[in-house]
Amino acid sequence: MIWTKGMTDRAIKLTDQGYTHAKTAAMLSDEYSANITGNAVRKRLKRAHHSEQPAEASVQFNDDGTQTATALFMLKHEPDKSPETLMRLCGYDPEKFDMVSGDYKVYEQHSTKDGTVPQYSIHVRVKPKSGINAQELVMILNKGIKPINIKQANGGDHNLVIPLFDLHFGITTFDSLRPELNELCNIIGQGFDHIVVEVGGDLLHSDYMGKTQTVHGTQLDHADTVKAWEDAKWFIDDLIEYAITNAQHVSVYAVGGNHDFDMQWAFVEGLADRYEQVDVHNTIHYRQAYRIGHVGILMAHGDVALKKLPMLFANEDSDVWANTKWREIHYGHFHHEVVNDDGGVIMRQMGTPKPADGYESKNGYTMAHKVMQAFEYSDDQLKVTYNIGGGADER
Template sequence: MRWTDEYKSRVTELSKQGLSSSKIAQRLFDEFGVNLSRRTVSRYLSTGHTSSRYDKLKKNTSKVKDVKRGTEIVINKDGSTTSTTTIENMNREKAKDVDFVLRAHGFDPEDWDIVSAKSNFWQQNSVEKGLIDLCQSKITVKPKVDNELTPQDIANLFKADIKPYTVKQVARDTHNLVVPLPDLHFGITRFEDTIIHLDKIAEVISSGYKTIVIEQLGDLFHSSQMNSSQTLKGTMLDEVDMVQAVEDAKRFFDVLVKLALDNSTKVYIKQMGGNHSSNLEYMFMEYLKVKYPQTVIENNIKYRDAYLLDNVGIMLAHGDFAAKNLPMLFANEFGGVWSLAHNRFIHKGHYHKEKTVDEGGVLSQQFGTIKPNDKYEISNGWTLSKKVLYLLEYSQDDLVTEYYV
C-alpha cells in the first residue's frame, strides 16, 4: 500500500488527539478502507518512515558486539539479523516462547519474526548466586513487512461492510432441499469458477421449498493460514492469495444464501471443519451469522454431526476420519436422530471424487468437488473426477430427486 500525504496527515492528527497506534490504524480503516498495522503507524510516528526495512537492509555483512550484554549481532546481506547471547534463568518452556526469546535478544516482537532459533542449556557455579541455570541462545530474525496480515487485518476482512440481509420468506412446496458443499478450496477455486454452478442452483431453488439446508462439508479454503499456504498440520501447499479467497467465498455465499432465503421459509447452514482450513471456516460461519440473521447456522469444530429433516436423518462428516465406521458411529453418537429417522443418509467429501454405498440401510454419499485441479493433483494424475455439485430433494420421509449442477 502506498502512503499518501492525506494518510500521513490524518495519522499525525489522530496521534495529537491522544489515540493509540492500534486505534489510529482502526480509524484509518474505517475512514479510508486501508489496512495499516499498529506497528506501521507506530513506526511512522516515531521515525517518520513508512517502511520497516528503511534502516534494516545493508549491502554488506557486519558484526556488532554488545559487551555489556555479552551479545553478538550479525546483520546479514538478505536483511535478516543473527543474534547470539547468554541468558540467565531461561528454562526450556521460556525457550519456546517466541515473544520472550525476541525480547531477551533486544528485539520488539511487534517488528520482528524469528526465522530460526537454537538454545543450549547448562549450569554454572556463581560466587554470589551459587548454582545458576544458563542458556546460550542464537536466533536469526527478519523484520516484519508492512503488507503482512495481522489478526486485526484478518478480522477486518470478515467484518467489513456487514449489512444484515432480511427477506419475506414464502414456501411454495412441502419438500426440502439440501445443498452439500464439499471441498470448495477457495484460493484454488475462484468465484468465476462457481458462476455456472450457481446459475444451475438458481434454476432448481427458484421452484421453492419448505426448508433449504446448506451443508459446508469442510475445506472451504485451500489454506489454513492467511500469510502462507499450508494445511492445519503444516503441510505446505501451492501458494494462493488468501485475501482474494475470502472475498470469493463471501461472494459465493452471498449469492447462494440470498437465493435460499428468497425461496424457502427456513434456511439452515451446517458446518463441518476440514483438514485444510477448519479454523478459517469457523470464523467464516460467524461472519455469515451476522450477515444473515434469518438463517440458523450451527457452527462447530466436531468430527461428525447429525440432524433430522422432517423424518430423514442426515449425518455429516468431512470424510477424513473413521470413514469406514460412520454408519455405526451415526447410530451410537446420534441415537436420537437415528431412532426418529425413517431413512438415514451420510454426507461427506474429502477425497474429491464421488462414491455412493448402501451400508446396512444407510446411504453413504461421498461427493466430489468443483475445485480446478491443482499442480499436485495434475502431477499424480488425479484429474478424472467430475466437477459437479449435487442438490438433494427430500420428501418428509425419503430422498426423491438428485440434481446434478
C-alpha cells in the same frame, strides 16, 4: 462445592500439562458435572501447595525475531508433549506464538519434603504469529455489518440439501462456478419448505492469509487467499439469498477441512451476522449431525475416522438417530463421488467441480467427474438427486 482428592489431583495434572485455570475449570465441570470456575481452581491449587510457576526461567531475544526460553519445573505428572503445552509452560500464548523448535528433559530431584520428584527442563524457541488469528478476523469482517433482511416469495413441501464440499476457492473461482450457481438457483426456484446448505470443509484452499498451506503446514500451490475469500463470499451469498427467497426455513451446517479448518470457521461465523433469517450451525468439531423431518444426516469432512462414521453417528448423535427413518452420511475430501449403503446408512462421498491444481495434475488425479449434487427429500426419504454441472438430473 466440596473438592475430592480425585478432583484436586485431576486439577493438578491438567495445570501441569499447561492448561489455564479457566480451561481446567471447564474440563473439570464437564467431567464431574459440577459448576467450577477458574478462580476456584486457582484457590484450590494454592491450598494444595501447588505452584505452576517454574523454579527457574530464562528468556533470550534473538536477532532473527525469535525468542528462546528455558524453564525448570518440579512436576508430579509428565506434561503433554504438544507444542501448545510446552509453549504455555514457558509462558507463551499459542494463539500469539508459533513454536520453531522445542524439547524437554527429565531429571530426578530429591527433597526431604517431597521425596524424589521428576524435574523437567523445558526449552522452546518461538516466533510471534504473523497476521491475525481467525477470531480477530471474524471481528474485523463483521464490524459495523448490518444484517440483510430478505423477503420470502416462494415455498414448498419438500426439503433441499445442498452439499458444498472441497470447493477450494483460491484454485476455484467465482467465475468458474457461475454455471453451477445458475443450476442451483434454478432448482431452488421450485420452492421448498427447508433448504440446508452444507459447508463440508476445504471451502478455501489455504488456512492462512499470507501463505498457501494446509492446517498442518503442508505447502500448496500459490493461491490468492484474499481473492479466495471474495469469490467464496459472492458464491455463498448469492446461494443463501436465493434460498431465503424460495424457502420457509434456511440453515447452514459447517465442518472444517484439512485445508482450511480455522479460516472456514471464521468465514461461516460471518454468515451468522449477515443473515439473521438463517440458522447457522458452525463448529470446531470434526462431525456434525442434524435432521430435517425424519431424515437424519451426519456431516464430516472425511479425512479422519471415515470407517467409524456410521457407528459414531448412532452413538454421538443418538437423538438424531432415534428420531429419523432415513439416514445418510455426507463427506468429501477425496474429490470424487462414491455412494454406498452401509447397513441402512447411505454413505455419500461428494465430488467437486474444483479444477485440478498442480499437485493433482502431476499425480494424475484428473479423471473424476467435476460435478456437484443437491438432494431433495420428503419428510422421510430421498426423492430426487440433482447432478449439477455433470449432465441430466437423476430422478
